[in-house]
Amino acid sequence: MAIIVNLDVMMAKRKISSGELAEKIGITQANLSILKTNKARAIRFSTLESICRVLDCQPGDILEYKEEE
Amino acid sequence: MSASRKSVQLTLLLTDFIILAVAAAAVGLPWLTEWYITSMKRPEDLRTVILTVCYACLPAAAAALYSLRRLLKNIIKGETFVKSNVRHLRLLSWYCAAVSLITLAAGYFYLPFYIIGTAAGFFMLILRVLKNVFRSAIEIKAENELTI
Numbered sequence: 001m002a003i004i005v006n007l008d009v010m011m012a013k014r015k016i017s018s019g020e021l022a023e024k025i026g027i028t029q030a031n032l033s034i035l036k037t038n039k040a041r042a043i044r045f046s047t048l049e050s051i052c053r054v055l056d057c058q059p060g061d062i063l064e065y066k067e068e069e
Numbered sequence: 070m071s072a073s074r075k076s077v078q079l080t081l082l083l084t085d086f087i088i089l090a091v092a093a094a095a096v097g098l099p100w101l102t103e104w105y106i107t108s109m110k111r112p113e114d115l116r117t118v119i120l121t122v123c124y125a126c127l128p129a130a131a132a133a134l135y136s137l138r139r140l141l142k143n144i145i146k147g148e149t150f151v152k153s154n155v156r157h158l159r160l161l162s163w164y165c166a167a168v169s170l171i172t173l174a175a176g177y178f179y180l181p182f183y184i185i186g187t188a189a190g191f192f193m194l195i196l197r198v199l200k201n202v203f204r205s206a207i208e209i210k211a212e213n214e215l216t217i
Contacts, residue, residue, distance in 0.1 A: 031217045041215040 004064045025050035122175040133164035158200035165193035
């Protein structure tokens with residue numbers, strides 16, 4: 001997929017674990033794993049908003065567009 | 070037990086009953102044909118036509134009932150929108166198409182077969198639409214499951 005989720009990088013910067021982030025944004029660890037491994041087909045604005053609020057970042061810090069080869 | 074689950078189990082029970090009825094009819098078809106021809110005063114040469122058509126349709130009917138049973142079993146297990154159900158619906162539509170073709174061809178010899186042929190063709194069409202609906206539902210379900 002052309003959209004890459006760079007959640008790992010941001011989580012490392014904020015020194016937050018998957019379990020803690022999942023709990024704070026109100027999703028399951030399994031769903032967070034789907035996001036982190038770029039298996040998700042879509043992300044809700046509400047989820048993105050929660051992630052940005054918890055990680056204190058902008059959507060652009062998490063999502064990146066890369067042209068497909 | 071929920072009403073929808075009860076309904077599916079009732080359908081499964083009816084399917085099993087029809088399987089038994091088809092098996093019994095397959096064994097007793099020569100006698101049934103004989104009874105029909107004598108009691109309804111039909112021409113004697115119709116016996117061969119009816120027997121040939123019914124026995125030609127029998128494998129398709131048996132396979133269709135088997136697919137229907139598998140489909141219902143999947144629904145009972147809670148696996149409704151899965152690829153195997155689309156396959157079962159597709160197979161069911163092909164079995165209906167086979168019966169439709171056989172009976173429409175046999176209509177040349179005995180007119181009432183045209184009614185069965187048309188009905189089977191209509192069922193084939195409904196099943197194909199249903200198959201396409203299931204395929205779309207599977208795609209929507211996958212999309213929904215992967216939306217976080």
